[in-house]
Amino acid sequence: MMNISLRHVFLHASLAFACLASTAQAAPQHALTLYDEAPKYPADFQHFDYANPDAPKGGTLRQAGNDSFDTLNPFINKGNSAEGIGLTYDTLTVNSLDEAFTAYGLVAEKLEKAPDNSWVRFYLRPEARFHDGKQITAEDVAFTFETLITKGTPQYRAYYADVDKVVVESKQRVRFDFKHRGNRELPLILGQLPVLPKHWWAERDFSASNLEPPLGSGPYRVERIEPGRSIYYTRVNDYWGKELAVNRGFNNFDRVIFDYYRDTNVALQAFKAGQFDYWLEVSAKNWATAYDITAVRDGRIIKEEIPNRNPAGMQGFVFNIRRPALQDRRVREALSVLFDFEWTNQRLFNGAYTRTRSYFDNSELAATDMPSPEELKILEPLRGKIPDEVFQKPFEPPVSDSSGIIRDRQRQAYQLLTQAGWKIENDRMVDAQGNPFKLEFLLVQADFERVLLPYKRNLADLGIQLDIRRVDVSQYINRLRSRDYDMIVTGFPQSSSPGNEQREYWNSANADNPGSRNFIGLKDPAIDTLVEKLIGADTRKELVTRTRALDRVLLWGYYVIPNWHIKTWRTAYWNQLEHPTVTPDSDVGLMSWWQKPAVSKPLPDSSEAKPKPEIQDKEE
Template sequence: MTPALRALLHGSSLLLLGLAGLAQAAPQHAITLYDEAPKYPANYQHFDYVNPDAPKGGTLRLSGNGGFDSLNPFIPKGNAESRIGMVYESLTYHSPEEPFTEYGLLAEKIEKAADNSYVRFYLHPKARFHDGAPVTAEDVQFTFETLMKNGDPMYRSYYADVDKVVVESPLKVRFDFKHMGNRELPLILGQLQILPKHWWATRDFAKTSLEPPLGSGAYRVASLESGRSIRYERVKDWWGEDLPVNRGQYNFDAIVVDYYRDMAVALEAFKGGQFDLNLEYSAKDWATGYQSAALSDGRMLKEAITNHNPVGMQAFAYNIRRPVFQDRRVREAIGLLFDFEWSNKQLFFGSYKRTTSYFENSEMAASVLPDAAELKILEPLRDKLPPEVFTQVYLPPVSKGDGIIREQKRRAYQLLQEAGYHIDNDRMVGPDGKPLSFEFMLFQTNMERILLPYKRNLSELGIDMQIRRVDASQFINRLRSRDFDMTSATWGQSNSPGNEQREYWHSSSADNPGSRNFIGLRDPAIDQLVDGLIRADSRQSLIEHARALDRALQWGYYVVPNYYVDTWRIAYWNKFGRPEKTPLYDYGLMTWWQKSDKAEAGATQAAAKEAP
């Protein structure tokens, strides 16, 4: 076959595939990752985890941590207000009770090519920004191009496979992809929060600002005190209030967020009635911090709602750009000296579980030896991966919880000796003659009680860990500029991991200051595993690729795994009504409503019913 004929046939095949995709594509009210039917049909009236007749009114008072100096959450500058996303709407709505389903929101219909070579959005003709201007395809194109040019660097990685955005009509816009087969990209493009082109025409998008932005969402900014508080008010003539996707949600007339720089102060403020609901992260505070007359008489309620989400990885993260952490044996040795069992017993009231996986609390966690399907993924990378990937199940060290970790110290010392370290004058000294010393950067004061026992264990082996506490703004800036040795980090996961994994682990994100590749990973084998996960063509394939990636990360010893809890721990004043059902993957705060101005003493509320 001649090269010309081969090229002609290849081109014809692509054309036929493209025509097939066009022939099979049809506008839908919802799209799913693997083209399975969504839970709700096209004629659904509301989600079953809402009360469609929930009363409107009242004020929900919440707390924020640290402060804020910007209302622009899309750029890698400043510290954006935590709930500013309520001002905006996305093209689609992510279902909190399905693994990965997107229902139409700003986009009334979605059309996905059968070969995933494009996605087309049909905008709702009634969609309006708060100033009454219609939401158009040009706004969608402007949003995407602006984020790619001036937005946080994560957008350029997240949407890297988009070739172009085509405005086909005032209410119809198409995203063309560089490659076929990326099943997730049409869905994550639906999550794009749309900006008004006409409003930004006279403003500099690349700069931080405290000017209340224009959006199309349920709430708008009513007032603020820089860094301290903000008040949102529900848009009374909101265009989307009666859509099935919104019915029964966004019931509060106002939402006020007050900021606290210290979590202990915030807890006391909550108990004093300064805000209405507290999502608790501290095991100690959850166990003992809420004891009060209000809790005893039922005016304050505590509830642990089962969280069915993958919890991802919370850990002490190494910055392997630093020479001190570039040897895997050194990283493993330092990790051996974190005594989780003692911390859980003495500090956490036994309420936590040890994190072992980057996809913890899910079927994607690598918790058994790789099967034949996984080995098919891993075998081509055998010479590039740690040998334990193929022969062992990763488990962090386990102590008796009595504070004595002789075995861990013995193994750590052995690893350090293998790496060329030795003890000199009670200090662990490397082959370069420098002491093994590093700085741990944090901004949460309550983290110090966890780090101090860890620091003691390290020092007993001659390792010097300096704890450096900085304010929230400096922490963010140093994290972005990678100016740290070690820090506390989290990598959240969804039930359908995909393109965000590039932002976490891929070489392409290592130098992006806005990415979550805090570790500084530049590993061709991990890159290949990430790419394979993104291209997975079925749920089973996704699970297999996630487990394979998990093993590579586990055995790289890139972090010291911390701990997790598989519930949302919520305390709130007894003044709210709630639907009978809680969605699987959220605790559904925006479905609550106010039933009284003051907390009701003696009343009890049934625990949220868990979906099967």
């Protein structure tokens, strides 16, 4: 038997050697990729392909904000933060918009991670500065991380759950150690950390919601605000990072302004009247019918569809399964089959949309056909804990002939409801105790009511009462955080490299966290297992397989009624704006646009200068 003291010496020496070996294999880089493949852009690249380095500077970009705002702190679980506030902050890295998931240094000049992904180190740029001239240091990075996970919204605790500690190694060097090895995404996620000034927040309450302009380090600072009505940003002339390759061709406007509108219909009319410059259209009906105006015909307003190569994600009518009536999967399926997408798409959306059939639609990550042998290796251990249909057939939402007559689906829904213990009495659907089946659909968009009214009629035919409750943004946020709703319409956006954010959507630990995006209330150990497997994928092939397995289980759970998607961004803008010829894959890239020096601000026609009432929908 080895002497205890001697054994400790050997043990410590072995650990030290292992750490040295790990460090020796790592090397600082200008970029990190998910699976250690070479990044698209080399260390000496001059600008992203989707940016114009010669874009002229100047002018003002005017946009519309939704409803109102009451805080300039977007990091806490209080209030409705102002649009564009992220322009005032710099992050450690920036993700390119034409790669699956690659991070390039911003505040961090170099990036270094352990070969086994057990830690990541950031080397900060000495020239990085806050707007007050003070240098950004590793202490600021550590302060930011600790503050966000202790005082920020719950999403930060979920997002950074695998971080064990943050270590300040020197003034310009900081390291994050992880609880588990193998989380490939975590080093890149930490690069998205916005860096907050420790010295500025030392005299302020981070948890308080207020309208004091924050001290940041980004390309813009808050110029002035009109509380709840508008916010003005001005470009920082001596911005420390303006010559970096990742910023070249961006932040071209001298000012960025958001004016707030409580009604999107009024906002659209204001856009057409020249009150602001850019509009992202989310209504198929409006795209087809609302732009037959002189300014479009003569080219002063440009309508353009820009390709969207992102996974579509899942927008849907989301069930809150914390409610007893919605805990039975048969009930949720019954409510799902009563939504007539084909009629809705034809009559309300001019046939513009594609039905969403996956939580990762429009990508290779979507589950189609039967499970592959690789998927079955993941799913078989969960047999009996997940729906049997996962193993039997691919998920497909029901399809109608768009006539509006769905008697077969109503019979199917009735059979499911009776199997779940519901019955019809006096033309009302009631449970075993005679309590009527009532649902409240919580809504913030007035435009969506016309989509829900036909669905309400389909439910009423089976004796189910659906109340559509529209509230203002503040009430909506409060009720969302307190989980006070039966159904809502929302989305679960996805990237081409899903990872740690899936915990925020589906993990049991987030079901009771106010402010998390586990809107459904999922507490399913099988889904937790699938999420962790997805996060732990070591190759792209593994990631695709594990994502498809998770997708199947979510779909057959009937946790949402899938809505629809479109594969372009529908943009409308006044012709003084221009954008690069090459557009990014995963974003509109608005901050790479610029104002043409020779084109003046729009002069609306008198017939278009006044907003007019018009029915509008907001579908995405």
